[in-house]
Amino acid sequence: MKISIxxxxxxxxGSIEGDGERSVEKFAPIEEADEKxxxxxxxxxxxxxxxxxxxxxxxxxxxFTPDKPTDVVLIHVDDVYTTMSNLLEQFSKSQNTKKGxxxxxxxxxxxxxxxxxxxxxxxxxxxxxxxxxRVMIYPQSYIGDNAVVDNDTIIYAGxxxxxxxxxxxxxxxxxxxxxxxxxxxxxxxxxxxYKKIPQTGKVIVRDNVEIGANTTIDRATxxxxxxxxxxxxxxxxxxxxxxxxxxxxxIAAQAGISGSTKLGKNIAIGGQxxxxxxxxIADGAQIGAQSGVSKTITEKNSKWFGSPAIDYKNAIxxxxxxxxxxxxxxxxxxxxxxxxxxxxRQKDE
Numbered sequence: 001m002k003i004s005i006x007x008x009x010x011x012x013x014g015s016i017e018g019d020g021e022r023s024v025e026k027f028a029p030i031e032e033a034d035e036k037x038x039x040x041x042x043x044x045x046x047x048x049x050x051x052x053x054x055x056x057x058x059x060x061x062x063x064f065t066p067d068k069p070t071d072v073v074l075i076h077v078d079d080v081y082t083t084m085s086n087l088l089e090q091f092s093k094s095q096n097t098k099k100g101x102x103x104x105x106x107x108x109x110x111x112x113x114x115x116x117x118x119x120x121x122x123x124x125x126x127x128x129x130x131x132x133x134r135v136m137i138y139p140q141s142y143i144g145d146n147a148v149v150d151n152d153t154i155i156y157a158g159x160x161x162x163x164x165x166x167x168x169x170x171x172x173x174x175x176x177x178x179x180x181x182x183x184x185x186x187x188x189x190x191x192x193x194y195k196k197i198p199q200t201g202k203v204i205v206r207d208n209v210e211i212g213a214n215t216t217i218d219r220a221t222x223x224x225x226x227x228x229x230x231x232x233x234x235x236x237x238x239x240x241x242x243x244x245x246x247x248x249x250x251i252a253a254q255a256g257i258s259g260s261t262k263l264g265k266n267i268a269i270g271g272q273x274x275x276x277x278x279x280x281i282a283d284g285a286q287i288g289a290q291s292g293v294s295k296t297i298t299e300k301n302s303k304w305f306g307s308p309a310i311d312y313k314n315a316i317x318x319x320x321x322x323x324x325x326x327x328x329x330x331x332x333x334x335x336x337x338x339x340x341x342x343x344x345r346q347k348d349e
Contacts, residue, residue, distance in 0.1 A: 018073030042080040168207035183218040183241025
């Protein structure tokens with residue numbers, strides 16, 4: 001990428017303060033940038049770097065005013081973080097332009113392959129699978145029979161998509177994730193053994209979903225495990241059978257969601273959260289890291305923390321009290337001793 005600052009500003013509807021004839025060729029953190037770099041300041045606590053950076057240009061907010069003169073070209077935009085994110089996305093797309101089918105790979109004769117696709121070496125595409133336009137399937141990926149991958153989706157190396165799974169448009173599946181594996185369904189028998197319950201459903205992933213490396217999403221027992229549009233899943237997440245995750249919900253790494261739980265829209269879940277099965281979580285809920293959710297949450301836009309998870313404010317108050325327990329215990333012991341000594345003196349008198 002090499003672009004003049006003037007041209008870049010026109011692309012992002014930015015206003016320039018400084019020499020717009022300069023060019024930028026790459027992105028860099030402001031403290032590491034050189035004279036060919038574009039950087040940004042979205043948090044004012046990093047504003048001091050503006051006076052030491054070597055960056056050619058820096059994205060700043062519309063109302064940003066430097067404290068002192070600087071040689072850096074400032075590009076004022078409405079939303080710094082979103083603008084930088086959009087630029088990085090465009091740059092990433094320009095780099096991912098692979099097309100064609102590498103060999104060796106296996107594509108079933110009944111599979112439908114769209115236009116301008118990339119299929120990497122050692123990929124496998126099963127019977128009656130449907131691959132949309134501009135899909136990119138990196139090496140050693142497996143697409144099972146009757147699976148669907150819609151337009152502009154990227155499937156990185158080593159992804160496994162079991163039969164019947166449906167992936168929407170514009171999704172990103174990172175290496176090692178597995179979609180459509182059997183749910184954990186077993187019926188206890190009288191002799192103490194377990195009889196496997198066939199998992200005959202599927203996984204449906206809507207549009208613009210991103211799934212992190214080594215995340216697993218199990219197929220439903222009968223109907224479908226559903227991941228709605230805009231959901232973002234981090235690495236190492238377990239989504240069990242029959243789970244439904246609402247639009248634009250974000251879940252951090254190592255979280256686990258048990259079977260048949262329904263998550264609403266715009267939920268934020270921290271790392272290592274555990275959620276029991278057969279409950280519902282309302283839209284906009286926020287659940288702090290390492291929390292354990294054991295009951296339905298009905299209040300929208302509420303905050304929860306702890307194990308078992310309770311109202312966030314009460315959880316924080318509880319932590320403050322918990323930290324004081326050793327001191328309180330010592331004081332109680334001292335009071336008990338004082339009372340015992342007082343009782344003993346009264347008896348002597």
